[in-house]
Amino acid sequence: MQTILIIINDAPYGSERPFNALRLAIKLNEQDAEPVAVNVFLMSDAVTCALAKQAPTEGYDIQQMVEIVLAQGGEVKLCKTCCAARGLTALPLIEDVVIATLDDLAEWTLAADKVFTF
Incomplete structure (x- = not known):
């Protein structure tokens, strides 16, 4: 199974980067070829x-x-430092989204076959 990591940096509605990144993640999961694991x-x-x-x-x-x-x-994981800087740690998040650390991102990066940044 191929593992793909997508890193998103922009606000959800300030540009189309998150929209395009998530479109790609969804489409990768819909492919009939080799199964993939998509991490965002x-x-x-x-x-x-x-x-x-x-x-x-x-x-x-x-x-x-x-x-x-x-x-x-x-x-889907969120940067803990970025959440804290924006006052989001106490706000309700989408179910199953996890606040994580840079260590988690480093592990995902090393395990990924491909990494995309948006």
């Missing part, structure tokens, strides 16, 4: 992608996309 690590302003109860007025829904990645068996 959110850093910097991207940690806000994991906040629960998002209500975008139009366009894409980042919360829904994160939930799809999780439902497909992917893992």
